[in-house]
Amino acid sequence: MRGTGLQTDLALSTPERVSLALPVAGIGYRSIAYLVDVLLLLLVWTVAFFLYTLAGRDLLEDYEGMSGLWKALAIIGAFATQWLYWTASEVLWNGQTPGKRLLRIRVAREDGAPTGFFESAVRNLCRVVDFLPVAYATGLLTMLLTRQHRRLGDLLAGTLLVREEKIDLDKYTRSGAVEALPVPGAAAAGLPPLPPAEVELLLAFLSRRPTLAPEARRRLAFRMLEHFAQGLPDSERAALGSSLEAAEAFLHSRAQGG
Amino acid sequence: MAEPLPDFVSRRRPQWEELSKLLEAQRSGSLKLLDLYVLDRLYRRASSDLARAQAFYPGTDAHRFLNQLCSTAYGAIYQPPRDRLAGLKDFYLRGFPCALREETRFLAASTALFSLGLLVGAAVVLFEPHGAELLVPAPLREAVAAKQMWTDSLLSVMPPGVAASHILTNNLTVTIATFAFGAAFGLGTAWLLLSNGVHLGSVVALCAREGMGYSLLSFVAAHGPVELSVIVISGAAGLMVGHALIEPGERTRAAFVKERSIKAVKLVVGCAPFLALIGVIEGYVSPGDLFPTPLKIALGLALGGLFWAYLCFAGREGHLLSRRGSGPG
Numbered sequence: 001m002r003g004t005g006l007q008t009d010l011a012l013s014t015p016e017r018v019s020l021a022l023p024v025a026g027i028g029y030r031s032i033a034y035l036v037d038v039l040l041l042l043l044v045w046t047v048a049f050f051l052y053t054l055a056g057r058d059l060l061e062d063y064e065g066m067s068g069l070w071k072a073l074a075i076i077g078a079f080a081t082q083w084l085y086w087t088a089s090e091v092l093w094n095g096q097t098p099g100k101r102l103l104r105i106r107v108a109r110e111d112g113a114p115t116g117f118f119e120s121a122v123r124n125l126c127r128v129v130d131f132l133p134v135a136y137a138t139g140l141l142t143m144l145l146t147r148q149h150r151r152l153g154d155l156l157a158g159t160l161l162v163r164e165e166k167i168d169l170d171k172y173t174r175s176g177a178v179e180a181l182p183v184p185g186a187a188a189a190g191l192p193p194l195p196p197a198e199v200e201l202l203l204a205f206l207s208r209r210p211t212l213a214p215e216a217r218r219r220l221a222f223r224m225l226e227h228f229a230q231g232l233p234d235s236e237r238a239a240l241g242s243s244l245e246a247a248e249a250f251l252h253s254r255a256q257g258g
Numbered sequence: 259m260a261e262p263l264p265d266f267v268s269r270r271r272p273q274w275e276e277l278s279k280l281l282e283a284q285r286s287g288s289l290k291l292l293d294l295y296v297l298d299r300l301y302r303r304a305s306s307d308l309a310r311a312q313a314f315y316p317g318t319d320a321h322r323f324l325n326q327l328c329s330t331a332y333g334a335i336y337q338p339p340r341d342r343l344a345g346l347k348d349f350y351l352r353g354f355p356c357a358l359r360e361e362t363r364f365l366a367a368s369t370a371l372f373s374l375g376l377l378v379g380a381a382v383v384l385f386e387p388h389g390a391e392l393l394v395p396a397p398l399r400e401a402v403a404a405k406q407m408w409t410d411s412l413l414s415v416m417p418p419g420v421a422a423s424h425i426l427t428n429n430l431t432v433t434i435a436t437f438a439f440g441a442a443f444g445l446g447t448a449w450l451l452l453s454n455g456v457h458l459g460s461v462v463a464l465c466a467r468e469g470m471g472y473s474l475l476s477f478v479a480a481h482g483p484v485e486l487s488v489i490v491i492s493g494a495a496g497l498m499v500g501h502a503l504i505e506p507g508e509r510t511r512a513a514f515v516k517e518r519s520i521k522a523v524k525l526v527v528g529c530a531p532f533l534a535l536i537g538v539i540e541g542y543v544s545p546g547d548l549f550p551t552p553l554k555i556a557l558g559l560a561l562g563g564l565f566w567a568y569l570c571f572a573g574r575e576g577h578l579l580s581r582r583g584s585g586p587g
Contacts, residue, residue, distance in 0.1 A: 016305040020329045072423035079427040083434070094285060112329060113337050122523045129438045152441050156499060158516030167323040172267035196315040199263045256264050
């Protein structure tokens with residue numbers, strides 16, 4: 001299964017004596033989040049530039065004529081987007097830059113705690129080294145070589161990126177249209193309860209069922225029926241196999257019944 | 259036998275959702291004091307649910323959900339003390355100077371490398387006839403040959419505020435690079451210290467040889483002492499990282515490097531406001547003849563002296579400037 005028990009997961013043990021495993025974000029998530037951030041910064045400057053030129057002004061000419069204070073602010077602003085953007089958003093926004101938030105990943109310390117200011121400063125100041133020689137080559141290489149996909153800055157700061165997954169619990173509780181059918185409940189009653197992995201499999205099928213192609217849905221339903229209806233008398237199995245609705249209703253009650 | 263998974267989820271789900279809501283409130287800062295009791299109780303319940311899921315429903319979505327819920331709660335509950343404004347004050351009164359005083363070995367090594375660069379640069383220009391062509395960039399050489407101080411034109415090109423912010427961002431970039439390249443086993447830092455030293459040494463020697471030493475002194479006197487100190491301090495920070503990478507001692511390399519990097523970055527962050535101040539001085543005071551040279555020298559010595567007095571004495575036990583309390587982070 002995704003997310004738990006993988007070699008890369010960040011394993012923690014809480015004072016409550018429960019072990020946690022945080023899924024680590026890989027090179028793909030990280031690169032896309034970076035590109036989103038860079039595009040965002042680019043967009044901000046481009047929009048600012050266009051708004052400026054829309055107002056009928058020539059930027060370069062105006063820059064020459066700008067007062068010292070405004071020029072100074074422009075220079076420091078450019079510096080800030082290069083250096084401060086990352087640390088400021090990570091510290092103020094729970095380890096996330098806008099790009100990271102979009103991809104649902106966040107920076108965490110090795111002990112699972114949120115990043116502090118100094119950790120964030122280390123990992124972001126080291127971008128200059130991770131970028132070398134071109135296009136984050138050093139960072140990408142260290143991400144490939146380290147178990148938890150950390151770039152050089154992360155190794156120095158003791159941080160890594162963890163994923164926040166969107167997990168749908170509805171499939172356990174949702175009562176689909178199938179429940180309205182009277183057939184199955186009694187049929188499943190005499191069967192032994194299923195192990196959780198099989199329940200999970202059934203629920204996965206049932207929750208995805210509306211999105212499946214009709215013939216694939218039929219095929220899967222009857223294949224599962226064959227397996228999960230073992231032990232039922234032949235007459236009942238034949239009745240269940242007569243229609244898709246009956247088969248799905250049976251599978252649903254099987255999952256709910258344990 | 260455990261209860262069926264769907265029953266378990268439907269029975270416990272309301273409390274999990276309540277915990278998620280409280281955690282969201284905690285994140286946005288709208289958590290009430292009384293909510294804390296509820297949060298604590300719900301977190302413990304969720305933890306035991308997670309233990310249950312690990313035992314009876316491993317690998318299911320319910321397990322993954324609980325795992326994520328508990329790690330968010332764990333992060334929120336057991337987070338390290340946050341550095342806020344009080345922490346910042348304490349950092350400058352105590353944390354930064356104390357951190358630097360504990361690393362005098364690296365400060366000495368960094369100073370030695372920079373001085374070595376200075377000496378080599380100066381020696382090459384003074385004793386090798388073509389040395390200047392090798393080490394000093396052409397525009398600088400032409401200015402010196404024409405007996406012009408190239409920095410005088412600084413103010414005719416841009417107003418002092420702009421020059422100051424250019425200088426500030428440039429100095430910050432150099433400082434950051436000097437620290438960050440320590441990640442190359444300290445070699446990058448050592449190279450930057452040496453090459454900056456060579457650059458400065460060769461220019462000083464060239465100006466002295468061409469009889470422009472006083473003009474150069476007039477330019478660098480006001481900002482030089484603090485600026486060079488900051489370069490040397492960021493060099494020390496870079497060397498700390500390099501040293502931790504090479505020789506972690508009894509610790510694992512990863513753990514030691516992490517610990518040392520966090521300490522090293524404090525030196526760099528600590529220097530930032532001083533760089534800002536010195537950028538202003540370099541932009542406004544240093545160029546041209548607006549201020550007489552003796553005044554610039556006095557200002558430079560006073561600033562350098564104050565800077566080092568602060569570094570040497572702030573936060574010392576029993577000293578006037580010292581304050582009780584622990585440093586941030």
